[in-house]
């Protein structure tokens with residue numbers, strides 16, 4: 001009885017094989033190769049889509065070999081099949097506002113006191129220092145610290161299109177003498193097409209609050225709004241002059257407030273020097289979600 005069943009199965013199998021053979025011969029070879037290629041690629045991507053947890057420990061250097069390999073294929077698969085959510089946060093602001101100190105606080109949990117004016121963007125992909133001991137899936141963040149020197153600011157354009165968020169660092173102590181320059185820089189960022197189109201969220205981070213002479217974040221916000229309003233009026237009047245913005249700002253006929261921006265603008269405080277960066281980390285995690 002069993003033998004009979006085996007024979008029957010064999011016959012059915014051969015029939016199926018013949019049918020497949022016939023079908024394959026009917027299909028044009030190009031279509032066949034494309035189908036095989038698609039199957040192989042999908043299988044490959046499925047196999048490598050996630051590393052074993054042991055391959056990606058919560059370490060600062062995510063470019064250890066297995067993770068680098070994983071990142072490469074992850075990038076590839078996301079680019080091919082879906083829009084990859086960005087993990088880039090850009091730190092911008094005037095020279096001396098404290099961007100590099102904040103960068104080190106986020107990365108190492110220390111201020112690396114005595115930083116000098118940066119001549120190159122500081123860039124790295126790492127697990128935030130405060131999250132290193134966290135268990136589970138902690139997503140590394142790509143932080144870019146763009147120097148405030150006016151000659152290096154065009155570097156910002158390289159990073160803005162891929163930014164999940166922009167942090168504009170303000171020196172809360174030396175705020176008033178630099179208000180014009182800070183407002184011009186913020187105006188420039190808020191009118192960039194890359195920011196307007198993608199509605200990139202902006203955090204105005206009032207830094208150096210450890211100093212008693214630091215201005216409050218509400219004062220800083222209001223003063224910046226007033227200054228940007230003046231700037232907007234003069235820019236509109238001079239629209240045919242060389243200072244042209246990529247996009248207009250706010251609502252015409254109304255006094256400028258950050259709430260009029262197409263992107264979300266929030267204000268919070270920090271002290272890079274003393275490691276008070278909780279509000280900055282909150283902003284980062286709001287826009288670079290864990291996996």
Ligand SMILES: Nc1nc2c(ncn2[C@@H]2O[C@H](COP(=O)(O)OP(=O)(O)OP(=O)(O)O)[C@@H](O)[C@H]2O)c(=O)[nH]1
Pocket residue numbers: 093094095096097098099100101102113114115116117118119146147148149207208209210211270271272273274
């Ligand atoms: N009191 C105080 N000083 C700070 C704080 N953060 C930075 N500083 C000081 O401010 C100065 C400038 O800090 P940096 O981080 O180098 O400034 P930056 O924004 O990177 O400047 P550029 O590279 O020129 O664009 C340094 O002397 C820091 O020690 C802070 O939170 N509190």
Ligand SMILES: [Mg+2]
Pocket residue numbers: 099100101115116117118145147148
């Ligand atoms: Mg710097």
